[in-house]
Every structure is written in structure tokens, then in C-alpha cells.
Amino acid sequence: MKQAAATMAALVALTMWSAAAQAAVCSVDRGVRVLLRSRTLDPDVFVWDRKALMIAYASGIWPGTKELLAHAVLTAPGTVAVTTACESGAIRPKNALVAGDAVAIRILSGPHRGRTGWVASDDVHAVRRAVGRITK
Secondary structure: OHHHHHHHHHHHHHHHHHHHHHHOOOOOOOOOEEEEOOOOOOOOEEEEOOHHHHHHHHOOOOOOHHHHHHHEEEEOOOEEEEEEEEEEEEEOOOOOOOOEEEEEEEEOOOOOOOOEEEEEHHHEEEOOOOOOOOOO
16 A cells, blocks of 8 residues: 555656656757747837846737837847747747747848847747758
């Protein structure tokens, strides 16, 4: 009986550790080349200079026009960037079942090239590399 209880406790602990480990995995790795594009009606993406403001905005909290203009730039869909960091589960929208990740990026194309900032994981899409060459 004691052995069964100990086994059950070990299984519960292992399950909890496994769930915590999975929750800590980010949706994008560091150093991945991505395209920025929002999944909303307007495909432009705000790139925020402060992670806390981006998290608030992505979670449904409007920081105000003054904060938006001072701390975010609007990038066109298809802007190329590279990921520099990721914080798993940082974004917690009110009506969503799943938390989103906060992703740090460095913009590689467009008028904001070289700028760094934060975006929601929903706004980054990994660039696929071609496997082979097309020959005629």
C-alpha cells in the first residue's frame, strides 16, 4: 500500500514537472529569421521598445495614444526580423485559453532596419528556407 502511494505521488510530481517544462517552452527559438505580420484585419505590427507595454497591449490593455506613439513603431507586413529572446506565456489575454509569448526581435528590413523591440508571438512567422535549387 505504501509503495502504491509512493508510486502515485511520484507520477503526480512527474506530470506536474512535465507540464511546467512544456509551459516554459517558447513558440520561437532565438536566432530564427521571421516575417512580421499580424493575424488581425490590419496586418501591420507594432514593435514596442518596452516589453511591459507590449504585454499590456497584447493582453488587451490600451496604454493610451501617447504611450503608443512614444514607445512603438508600426511595421509593414512582410518586414524581416530575427528573434533575440522569447518569454514563454507572458501575454495573457482576458478571453483566451492559451497564453502567448513575448518575442524580442531585431528588424532586418524596411525603414526601421536595425531597431530592436518586442512583439507578440502571434505576429512572428518563421521564414522557411528553400531545400533545393530550381533548375531548368
